[in-house]
Amino acid sequence: MGPGGTWWRGAGVTGGVRRWLSSAAPLPRLCVVGSGPAGFYTAQHILKHHGGAHVDIYEKLPVPFGLVRFGVAPDHPEVKSYGAEDNRVLGIPGENLSGVYSARAFVGWYNGLPENRDLKPDLSCETALILGHGNVALDIARILLSPLHLLRQTDITEGSLAALACSKVKRVWLVGRRGPLQVAFTIKELREMINLPGTRPVLNPADFTGLENAVKDVPRPRKRLTELMIKTALEKPGEKAVEVQAAAPREWGLKFQRSPQAVLPTADGRRARGVRLSLTHLEGSGDSAKAVPTGDVEELECGLVLSSIGYRSLPLDPAVPFDTQRGIIPNSSGRVEGVPGLYCSGWVKRGPTGVIITTMNDSFDTAQSVLEDLQAGVLDVATSREGFGAVESILCSRGVRPVSFSDWEKIDAAEVARGKAAGKPREKIVDPQEMLRLIGH
Structure with a gap:
């Protein structure tokens, strides 16, 4: 959903607490779409409270962190937290x-x-x-x-x-x-x-x-x-x-x-x-x-x-309900209405208000809904839900080579080195093609 919010599929999605699962139970897999604050905070909360959950985070850009990276102002790095895909x-x-x-x-x-x-x-x-x-x-x-x-x-x-x-x-x-x-x-x-x-x-x-x-x-x-x-x-x-x-x-x-x-x-x-x-x-x-x-x-x-x-989120897919008036995905504590196993967080969940602490608490709220649903047995955590293994095969068949986190670390190191030479914390690379060349894509 981009930096303004995060949605994810809870089928094979996410967890409760380690003691909730027997050793024979399949381990839940979580797919987070959007690597902004909402996505990372939600993943963090789930991983903290479920030792067996596996989280895959997807991002459309070659670099993570959404509008934590591209946020409010470069002289206020501690409060970068504004997102949403479009403006009013x-x-x-x-x-x-x-x-x-x-x-x-x-x-x-x-x-x-x-x-x-x-x-x-x-x-x-x-x-x-x-x-x-x-x-x-x-x-x-x-x-x-x-x-x-x-x-x-x-x-x-x-x-x-x-x-x-x-x-x-x-x-x-x-x-x-x-x-x-x-x-x-x-x-x-x-x-x-x-x-x-x-x-x-x-x-x-x-x-x-x-x-x-x-x-x-x-x-x-x-x-x-x-x-x-x-x-x-x-x-x-x-x-x-x-x-x-x-x-x-x-x-x-x-x-x-x-x-x-x-x-x-x-x-x-x-x-x-x-x-x-x-x-x-x-x-x-x-x-x-x-x-x-x-x-x-x-x-x-x-x-x-x-x-x-103000900002506004955009509809993601016809399969995902969207309230065009309020610019949000209709939900209850992050549970998407009418689509069991699908959740949302961030501005696409509550509208474009708040700063980093608001997003953090909001994400924890959604993560808790996922954990509760797993404990109640309402999510499909079948082993056939392969997570990134299945997605990687599809990408490979289409000739798409994803950027991994270790690839990002190479981009990060290059930006920091360029910044050091200029007396700055980093010099951001703004051309995605240059990023891909840097990591040999």
């Missing part, structure tokens, strides 16, 4: 103009995802607009505005680093439909953005006036996050901080209660020159507040538009 579209006029990109494609570009290696985003404008108020939106803003010497210390791709070195972007607006109390980013990412060297935050005091009382009774994480925004917007910085901010060559800001109506074209009709935004008011409060258009509009000039409004 804006559904507005002009979103196909040059200069408009999905967050997924842009993140894939600077993280070396092979399918996005030829994106070549035009960074010749001064102002970029990011639609969305989540961590991915902040990640992109930080990458666009970070000093190059900081990015050079990460595993960002050489091509992306070269493009960012020539970037003219010095201003980034992050636009959201709702207000400060509904932002989806976390305090760690916000604090890092506020303290980004050479960059000043631009928050409109009017957006935060009177919010001090409104946050008194909200959960502590939301309270601390909002208080940091209020402090940044309303408190006058000290004399030294004023001097530092005045000298900062770059800036970023949050714009609230604005919904994209159209991407505006240049005179020749080819490129983006701005976005028309519909102003909104909120009905309701807290996380359930809805943004409703007021009828007023405004235009924001920008030459780069990045849509970070």
